[in-house]
Amino acid sequence: AQSVTQPDIHITVSEGASLELRCNYSYGATPYLFWYVQSPGQGLQLLLKYFSGDTLVQGIKGFEAEFKRSQSSFNLRKPSVHWSDAAEYFCAVGRSNFGNEKLTFGTGTRLTIIP
Amino acid sequence: DAGVIQSPRHEVTEMGQEVTLRCKPISGHNSLFWYRQTMMRGLELLIYFNNNVPIDDSGMPEDRFSAKMPNASFSTLKIQPSEPRDSAVYFCASTIGTLGGTQYFGPGTRLLVL
Numbered sequence: 001a002q003s004v005t006q007p008d009i010h011i012t013v014s015e016g017a018s019l020e021l022r023c024n025y026s027y028g029a030t031p032y033l034f035w036y037v038q039s040p041g042q043g044l045q046l047l048l049k050y051f052s053g054d055t056l057v058q059g060i061k062g063f064e065a066e067f068k069r070s071q072s073s074f075n076l077r078k079p080s081v082h083w084s085d086a087a088e089y090f091c092a093v094g095r096s097n098f099g100n101e102k103l104t105f106g107t108g109t110r111l112t113i114i115p
Numbered sequence: 116d117a118g119v120i121q122s123p124r125h126e127v128t129e130m131g132q133e134v135t136l137r138c139k140p141i142s143g144h145n146s147l148f149w150y151r152q153t154m155m156r157g158l159e160l161l162i163y164f165n166n167n168v169p170i171d172d173s174g175m176p177e178d179r180f181s182a183k184m185p186n187a188s189f190s191t192l193k194i195q196p197s198e199p200r201d202s203a204v205y206f207c208a209s210t211i212g213t214l215g216g217t218q219y220f221g222p223g224t225r226l227l228v229l
Contacts, residue, residue, distance in 0.1 A: 042222060043208075043222045044208075046217050090158065
């Protein structure tokens with residue numbers, strides 16, 4: 001069965017500093033990988049996704065992620081965070097199931113931005 | 116586009132009562148997902164529909180939970196009878212139903228069962 005591990009429950013970063021959120025997955029085949037962001041009281045919004053091809057994926061809001069098969073990782077990065085990036089971030093792995101991706105989410109990483 | 120619409124946004128009920136959560140997917144999307152989010156278990160897929168047909172309900176916790184999708188623009192998730200452990204945020208998401216289609220999430224329904 002597929003699974004996702006986000007080892008960091010909570011991360012605090014200074015505004016303007018770089019950010020890296022970790023994600024490790026377990027899946028028997030080539031995975032579909034996603035990063036979602038959830039602001040307080042809101043639903044989840046897709047930041048970026050990896051299906052195939054270039055292992056460095058660009059997303060919205062200046063985020064990027066790199067798929068590393070050898071490490072079973074899909075870490076999310078941003079070179080300079082803004083206060084508005086404070087939110088909860090979820091990594092997910094999807095597998096094809098009757099034409100859809102059935103997503104399994106990690107437990108999330110809460111990001112706090114300090115001035 | 117209005118996005119995925121869920122109602123109610125908040126629901127407080129007493130144990131034993133029936134609860135019905137509603138979802139309107141994005142027009143043109145033919146796949147719909149129901150998720151539950153709790154502190155203890157995180158975000159879990161309960162059930163999903165493709166072209167109004169339930170495809171995978173393996174995540175539905177027990178018989179007290181049921182979901183329907185009578186047409187392409189409406190789905191319900193019903194809990195009867197409700198229990199305090201059902202307290203959670205319930206999300207609905209929709210997608211165009213092809214590999215690579217992004218799941219768009221609604222704002223969620225926050226359910227509290229007393």
